[in-house]
Amino acid sequence: MTKQTVEIREALRQAIDEEMTRDGKVFVLGEEVAEYNGAYKVTKGMLAKWGPERIIDTPIAENGFAGLAIGAAQTGLRPIVEFMSWNFSFVAADQLISNACKAHYMSGGRFSVPIVFRGPNGAAAQVSCQHSHCVEAIYGNLPGFYVIAPSNAYDAKGLLKSAIRSNNPVIFLENELDYGDKMEIPVEEYLVPIGKAKVVREGEHVTLISYSRMLKHCQAAADEMAKKGVKVEIIDLRTIKPLDIATVASSVRKTHRCVIVEEGHIFAGISAEVGFQIIEHCFDDLDAPLIRVCSKETPLPYAKGMEKETVPNKERILLALQEVLA
Amino acid sequence: MKEKTHYNYFQFDQKKLIAEIGKEALLDSLKKMLLIRNFEIRGEAAYQQGKVGGFYHSYMGQEAIQTACIAASGSDHWFTTTYRCHALALLLGVSPNEAMAELYGKVTGNAMGRGGSMHLYADRLLGGLAIVGGHVPIATGAAFTIKYEKQKNMASFCFMGDGAVAQGAVHESLNLASLWNLPCIYVIENNKWGMGTATSRAICIEPIGENMARSYNMKSYTLDGLDFFSCYGGFKEILHEVITTNRPVLVEVITQRFRGHSISDPGLYRTKQELAHLMEAEDPINRFKSTLIENGFLTEDEYKNIDKEQKDLCIAAMKFADESLDPDPITLEEGVFAPEDSQ
Numbered sequence: 160m161t162k163q164t165v166e167i168r169e170a171l172r173q174a175i176d177e178e179m180t181r182d183g184k185v186f187v188l189g190e191e192v193a194e195y196n197g198a199y200k201v202t203k204g205m206l207a208k209w210g211p212e213r214i215i216d217t218p219i220a221e222n223g224f225a226g227l228a229i230g231a232a233q234t235g236l237r238p239i240v241e242f243m244s245w246n247f248s249f250v251a252a253d254q255l256i257s258n259a260c261k262a263h264y265m266s267g268g269r270f271s272v273p274i275v276f277r278g279p280n281g282a283a284a285q286v287s288c289q290h291s292h293c294v295e296a297i298y299g300n301l302p303g304f305y306v307i308a309p310s311n312a313y314d315a316k317g318l319l320k321s322a323i324r325s326n327n328p329v330i331f332l333e334n335e336l337d338y339g340d341k342m343e344i345p346v347e348e349y350l351v352p353i354g355k356a357k358v359v360r361e362g363e364h365v366t367l368i369s370y371s372r373m374l375k376h377c378q379a380a381a382d383e384m385a386k387k388g389v390k391v392e393i394i395d396l397r398t399i400k401p402l403d404i405a406t407v408a409s410s411v412r413k414t415h416r417c418v419i420v421e422e423g424h425i426f427a428g429i430s431a432e433v434g435f436q437i438i439e440h441c442f443d444d445l446d447a448p449l450i451r452v453c454s455k456e457t458p459l460p461y462a463k464g465m466e467k468e469t470v471p472n473k474e475r476i477l478l479a480l481q482e483v484l485a
Numbered sequence: 486m487k488e489k490t491h492y493n494y495f496q497f498d499q500k501k502l503i504a505e506i507g508k509e510a511l512l513d514s515l516k517k518m519l520l521i522r523n524f525e526i527r528g529e530a531a532y533q534q535g536k537v538g539g540f541y542h543s544y545m546g547q548e549a550i551q552t553a554c555i556a557a558s559g560s561d562h563w564f565t566t567t568y569r570c571h572a573l574a575l576l577l578g579v580s581p582n583e584a585m586a587e588l589y590g591k592v593t594g595n596a597m598g599r600g601g602s603m604h605l606y607a608d609r610l611l612g613g614l615a616i617v618g619g620h621v622p623i624a625t626g627a628a629f630t631i632k633y634e635k636q637k638n639m640a641s642f643c644f645m646g647d648g649a650v651a652q653g654a655v656h657e658s659l660n661l662a663s664l665w666n667l668p669c670i671y672v673i674e675n676n677k678w679g680m681g682t683a684t685s686r687a688i689c690i691e692p693i694g695e696n697m698a699r700s701y702n703m704k705s706y707t708l709d710g711l712d713f714f715s716c717y718g719g720f721k722e723i724l725h726e727v728i729t730t731n732r733p734v735l736v737e738v739i740t741q742r743f744r745g746h747s748i749s750d751p752g753l754y755r756t757k758q759e760l761a762h763l764m765e766a767e768d769p770i771n772r773f774k775s776t777l778i779e780n781g782f783l784t785e786d787e788y789k790n791i792d793k794e795q796k797d798l799c800i801a802a803m804k805f806a807d808e809s810l811d812p813d814p815i816t817l818e819e820g821v822f823a824p825e826d827s828q
Contacts, residue, residue: 186633212633218664223622223657230626230641233611234563236633253654257616258623263823266606267596271823302821326823 161346168201168338170312171277174319175202175239177348179209182237185323188215188224189241189278198243199279199338225251225276229258229328232274237323242278245294245332259328260303275322277331280308281372281422282459282470284336291459293423298330299400299432305353306400308332310374312342314397317351325353334372356403358410362392365483366410368433369420370396373471377420380476389484399429407433408440415446418479420471425453450479490691492707492739497718499776506556506717508782512791514556514713515777518548518770519795521572524581525744527799528571528588528602532748536807537588539601544572546743549769550674550708551576553716554642558724560609563627565620566644568603570613573644577607585802591809598812599820617679618652621645621671625658628669628733640668640727648679650688650697659701662733669733670723674710680746681754694737703735710740713773741767 165173179185191198193206193216206214217224221242228238242248248255255276263271282291299306305327309315315333322329359374360381369377374395381391392410396403411417417437419430430451437449452471459469503511525543532541544551547569555576566573574584579595587594588602595605604613611627614620624643631639649655650673662669673694679687690696698705706723709715716738723734743764745752752760765771777783 218657218660220657220661222654223625223661226619226622226654227626227629227658227661230565230611230623231629231633232626233623234627234630236630253616253619254622257619258614262612264821265596265600265604266612267594267599268820268823269596269606269608270611273823302818324826326825 162343163346164341164343165312166339166341167312167315167333168199170316170342170344171201171319171333172203172205174316174323176205176208178320178323179213184235185237185239186213186215187239187241188217188228190217190219190243192216192241197241199335201338202241221247221251222254226254226258228274229254229262229272232272233262233270237273239275239277239323242276244290245278245280246290246292248276248294255298256301260301263327264303271326272328273326275319275329275331277319278333279335279338280332281334282466285461285463285466287461288458293421293454295330295332295399296423296428299429304328304330304400305398306330306332307353307398308371309397310337310371310395312340313344314351314395316344317349318353318397321350321353332371337372351397354398354401354403356394356396356398356406358392358406359395360391360393362390362414364389364391364414365416365418365480366392366394366407366414367418367420367476367480368394368396368407370399371422373420373422376471376473376476379473380480383473383477384480389480391480396433402433402436404436404440407437411437411441412444415444416483417445418450418452418476418483420452420476421454422470423454424456425451426456428453447483450483452476452479492692493695495706495708495715495719495722497714499714502714502718503780510556511777511782514552515770515773515783516791516795517552517576518773519792520575520581520798521548521552522770523792523795523799524571524575524584524802527803528585529744529748531585531588531803531806537602538590539603540568541602541748542569542746543742543744543748544569546741546764546769547674547676547710548572549713549773550672550710550716550738550740551644553713554672554720557717557720558640558642562609562639563611563624563631563641564609564644565611565624565627565641566613567617567620567646567649568613568615569646570603570605574605574607574610574613577610579605579607581798581802582805585799586806586809589806589809590811591806592812593805593809597820618645618649618654621649621652621655621658625662625667625669628662628667629665631668632666632731638728640670640724642670642672644672644674646679647673647675647677647684647693648682648687649673650693659697659703659733659735663701663703666731667733668727668731670727670736671733672736672738674738674740676740676742678742678746678754681750683754692737694735698735701735703733705735705737708736708738710738711767711769711772713769714776
């Protein structure tokens with residue numbers, strides 16, 4: 160198998176490009192995706208290759224263009240909607256919530272909505288209160304969406320290709336700070352299936368569950384623990400919904416202890432859901448209460464030090480691991 | 486007293502239109518208007534009997550608009566409308582049985598009892614959508630598909646109420662459609678009330694369509710929603726305009742609704758006398774019927790027969806709905822996701 164080293168943004172671009180080649184109904188629309196080459200350069204060079212019919216700059220009108228894309232999906236196309244930030248999806252919330260995830264059900268199965276909404280989610284570098292929210296708990300609460308959050312280039316490419324081929328609306332969460340992360344991936348085409356978590360580090364003493372950017376902090380914390388002889392098993396959820404509880408449960412049954420790390424807020428978050436499902440499935444296997452590491456209950460402050468203390472970091476994960484093992 | 490709004494109504498030659506459409510098609514349109522009227526009467530009766538739940542928004546008084554639109558344009562387009570959706574569904578081929586069964590929440594219903602009164606669909610009807618203004622971007626997306634796929638002689642029709650005009654989604658859609666030359670026909674059915682709020686208390690301009698269209702560099706048409714021929718002639722010309730210019734058009738149709746906003750609205754904002762006068766003097770079906778009688782296409786007895794035929798159809802639909810099965814709770818959580826293709 161031939162390998163190539165790519166950044167996450169390039170892996171995403173390859174996924175879109177390959178799927179556009181495969182299917183003429185796939186197109187991209189969003190703010191600055193064409194002439195500007197994408198706010199984070201995911202769509203760099205795509206206008207030149209595909210032209211303005213399939214790489215489409217929109218006005219700053221998320222409600223309008225998200226809804227337009229849903230209507231296009233219902234009538235046979237396969238749009239990829241780029242939100243410059245997932246925070247801007249709140250302007251389009253009515254379209255996502257009332258139309259995208261309900262049209263198939265509500266129409267008695269007459270219409271489907273094959274659409275991908277993608278863009279950077281969560282905190283970046285000091286972009287403050289209105290540009291740093293994690294949306295997965297909000298959209299994950301709605302039946303009808305798949306919610307995907309890859310942590311590396313390999314998964315980003317394979318999962319985005321699966322998302323584009325899906326006949327259902329997909330919330331695809333990227334991370335601004337990770338777009339430049341490099342990884343060796345195959346040159347040949349591959350898919351990563353939706354709904355499958357991955358054990359990214361085998362361990363035996365404690366299960367550490369997370370997704371997206373937080374995986375980095377988990378790896379760093381696990382490295383520290385390894386020095387003390389503690390073998391941490393790390394699970395990358397990759398797909399948040401549908402949740403691969405089987406992979407999670409079999410790990411927890413092995414380690415009997417579990418910490419869940421989520422960049423979003425603690426109240427009614429993804430970790431609450433994962434944690435509760437663990438209790439439903441493996442209550443008798445647990446040797447210690449579950450522990451969550453999440454963002455603190457505040458809009459994300461601008462000041463650098465305050466920002467750092469709000470979002471989960473290696474130190475807080477280490478404390479949680481020590482506590483769950485105590 | 487508020488000055489009466491001056492509308493620049495679409496000009497048409499009724500005699501010419503009558504000759505063009507012909508007796509058979511005119512009688513067919515009358516039949517459809519009577520089907521809608523009778524369906525709404527029976528649907529409301531079923532609601533009063535407790536057979537229908539949720540909300541019920543009647544199209545009574547507005548029948549001429551969508552009937553004439555489909556008669557003039559054909560059904561091979563995309564259509565999107567509001568929660569006041571029974572008429573358009575019936576016009577686009579949904580049978581009274583499956584529409585009524587959906588109102589009853591039965592498994593034989595149009596959407597298997599999942600959507601109810603506000604969410605009816607057909608192969609070319611994208612809903613039945615119940616967030617005011619929220620369906621307008623969807624219709625705009627259907628117009629986008631027509632352009633993307635280079636489909637000829639097709640348009641996307643978007644019906645909305647006057648109340649929707651205040652929504653940002655409408656503004657964003659009109660801007661996108663005009664900016665991108667999308668074949669979308671936006672139809673504001675101005676029935677003068679957004680629930681219980683008079684249009685003049687919600688929208689800062691009158692006429693709405695003629696004024697707004699200019700802001701979006703779009704052509705506008707104003708039609709008389711009580712007059713079948715105004716709507717027929719108007720929609721015929723509008724569709725031609727849209728498919729030849731590939732430009733969207735904004736239409737305002739001046740109409741009346743005979744019922745409250747929904748069935749739970751007692752309509753206390755207008756007097757019984759006002760409403761009685763409206764239903765007598767400004768009934769689009771009466772007006773259409775008189776014209777057909779004057780032209781020798783119809784007698785009073787024939788009208789009664791057509792009306793009875795449609796009434797019987799709707800009563801039969803009530804029976805069908807009543808006797809249909811409720812959805813089996815075992816199917817709960819089914820149908821949320823579309824089936825995936827095997828990779």
